[in-house]
Amino acid sequence: MAARPITDKDRKAVKRLHAQGKSRNDIARAIKRSPSTVSKIAAAFTPPLTFDRAPQVEAATRARTADLAARRAAFAERLQDIAEREADKMSAPTLYWEWGGKDHTYAQKLADEPTATDRRAIMSTIATAVDRSLKLVPPKDDGAAESRSVIGDLMAGLARDYAARHGGPPPEHEEPEADDDA
Template sequence: MVARPLSAKDRNAVKRLHAQGKSRNDIARAIKRSPSTVSKLAAEQGLTFDRAPQVEAATAVRKADLAARRAQFAERLQDIAEREADKMSAPTLYWEWGGKDHKYAEKTAAEPIPGDRRSIMSIIATAVDRSIKLVPPRDDAGAESRSVIGDLIAGLATDYAARHGGPPPEPEEPEAADDDAP
């Protein structure tokens, strides 16, 4: 089978479809050529199929979306832990069905029995632990502020040096007051 020669129509179609944001494979299907031929025609015209900026932007958006979802889920886990903690000292209904006559009996206790309290504590611990793993607490919010201020001061010093040809002068110490003055 002999390959069809490349035409101006092929070149124009590649240029037009590329401008529309079509991928190399989409263009190849549209003009009934191989992807390598499309790449060759695009390269001749200085066109590329580098989508790194779009992929990077899409990845950043996806990461932000996932972070928001993790934060929402961490809040749900915290809510679960708080609801369970409320049960630790709440009146609790205990019931049983049995005996030789298969009777139903129930009793309300002032709070859960120790075994149930242990189970509740386990649920609380698991929910809080998972919540913290999803969205770790910030132990030192001041460190971030100090970092921002430090970056600001460094930027101002760099700007001063660029405009004045050297670092800013050191601040002068105030003169000490004369103790013998009237």
């Protein structure tokens, strides 16, 4: 069976649908031709029509990545809230209750704070929530490296100033000897 010839109607449809931003496969379905035929038609135009969607895909990927980062940050905040609520329970009055005995009686006691076993369980919950929160959104650099750099720059500047005023580097710092007589 011979391939169906490409018609002017096919060419016009490809050009129109391409201008609408349709993908090669969408155009192929719309004009009931194969994707390779649509590619042949698109390549015959001057300049050739392309179906390079890399910029759109890249933009969509950036948007999705940003959305996921925002969702992770929001969930990390929820985990931090859980940890903080659990920490409040560490020293809060705690109600203990039980059903028991042959008559299935109810008894309750208000303790000043949770038992050691309950405090361990609370600490475990806090640790898990904080750990997961930090894994979702690691803390930013606290600026310590930048502070060290600023202090280093300051010290180097002071040394240069000393050398300019005194004709040489500053003397090395020596620790005073401990007084053994005391």
